[in-house]
Amino acid sequence: MQDHYKRYSMDIEEVKQRAGPREFGPTDDMPEEYRKAATRMIQFHANSEIMGAYIERPFIRQAPSLDRKLAVSAQVQDEIGHGQLLYRAAENLGIKTREQMLDELANGEGKFLNCFHYPLDDWYELPMIMFFVDGAAMRRQATLKRTSWEPYAHAIDKICFEEGFHIKHGESILAELASGTRRDQQRLQEAFDKWWPRILQFFGPTDDQSTHSDFSSAVGLKTMGNDALRTAFLNVYLPKAEKYGLEIPETPAVTFNDDTNRYEVEEEDLDWDEFMQIARNQYPQGVGQIDKRHRTQEAVEWVRDAIENPGAGSAAAD
């Protein structure tokens, strides 16, 4: 509060010292390094909401009941709403405008979660996103209620609240398929086998290999490491998968270490080349998703022109 009129930005040491839940906001003069790190994190999250909405979108039309159609439509809409909220929180940091971030996403420069680079083939795959991936996201987001950038934490409150409904609907789809015919169960298992390694990679490389982790943790942006998050996720979701009759694939090997009290995943069993290709936005299917976003945004460019600069053609009015 007392820092309102400070003329120079806070130095990094002070940031690290004060770093705590919801400690900083738009009235604080944060150093550029902090603002950049926070922007990178929130922009990544916002992009992921938009691209997550993209892969679920076909299932609004393809949903097999009126209520499910309504639920999927609402879910996709919520995700666009989360994107909107997050871009606003990121914009507050003064590094990039929302337009810049949306342009970066459409141009293939914006980064987003690995799982949203893979389009969904059919309804059996939908709960892999709506239950498991959203469940993983929820784990991570719950820890961000204590992030040091207050506008981000504020957005997270609303996001977590709505995400809870999505996961419930995802679980309801999963339960319906799991209690269906033998063929339903087989197809569900195939979808799970295909998605399981991607879900394990959702939390990224182990902490010692994560690039931006140290600084983000030191300034309170990140409140829990990749390994701990993955363990927290597996604690809840392994039993759930089993409850719905899903067999956990043998590879990648996942074992519980009693000494560390953690799940350990055999890292070599995971395809990190593919993961890195995705991280560079170069994975072919992911490129297809980004191009789709690019094309649809380009197709409505005229609307933005018309409402932002209304006038007669290209000639300036004055």
Place this chain on the structure above:
Amino acid sequence: MSTQRLGAPGDLSEREREAVEALLYQLADDEFVVADRYTDWQCQGPTLEADIAIANIAQDELGHARLWYDLLEDFGYEESELIWERDAADFRHATLCEQSFESGDWADAVVRSYCYDVAEFLQLEALAETSYPRIADRIEKVQGEEHYHREHAQNWLERLCEDDDGTRRVQQAVDDLYPYALTLFEPTAKEADIVELGLRPTSLDQLRSEWYDITGAFLAGLGVSVPEESELDDLVAEQTGRDGDHTDDWQRQYNELTYTYRMLDRTEARRLMADPDEA
């Protein structure tokens, strides 16, 4: 206008019941199909805000479809028969609802929504006088949401028409959609009974004429022209949908929307929400 109030679903004569069903199919199918089309814009809107707004409207219309299909369930039908296992040619929505969007054609979305929402507003006003109590009970809920839809469409039309290119695109959409918009006022096989029995005491001709005056005046104010009223009869699209004759766009939409239901070999549609009578 001194028609008699009709009885409960189980007490209707065969003639009454057939007319009620025809009206409900028309109402429900219009809402269901236009809503499903609006969802094409999810993730494709010109701004994040526009994306969210059109999704809202789609969900409202889906909710209305649910209310009307639910009244058909009074006669013993189930959702699976009413939507998922019904032949494409048995749907009675107007062909305006099923037209696919050209990529990026937001002018089509707002013009269509405007034409549809004004027609729906007039139809609901007429239905407020209905002789069938089960419909009368639900009118108010539907009317409450339609007001916002009309305002949304009007705002967008005003914004687009402040720009020359925007006006040109709106005019194009009006020209393209007009023949299909008119199909909203085409009769189903039971139209005479629907009016005589007071299910909807106002005729479709009367509704069309009111719709023409309202939409024509508003669009003219934006510099967008519409056909002369004397030309309307000749302009109506060849396929109206009201008799089950649809355009190719519908078959594609139908195939896609029933795809999962068929793939899963479903025999029933999963309910998640409370029955409208209990909600």
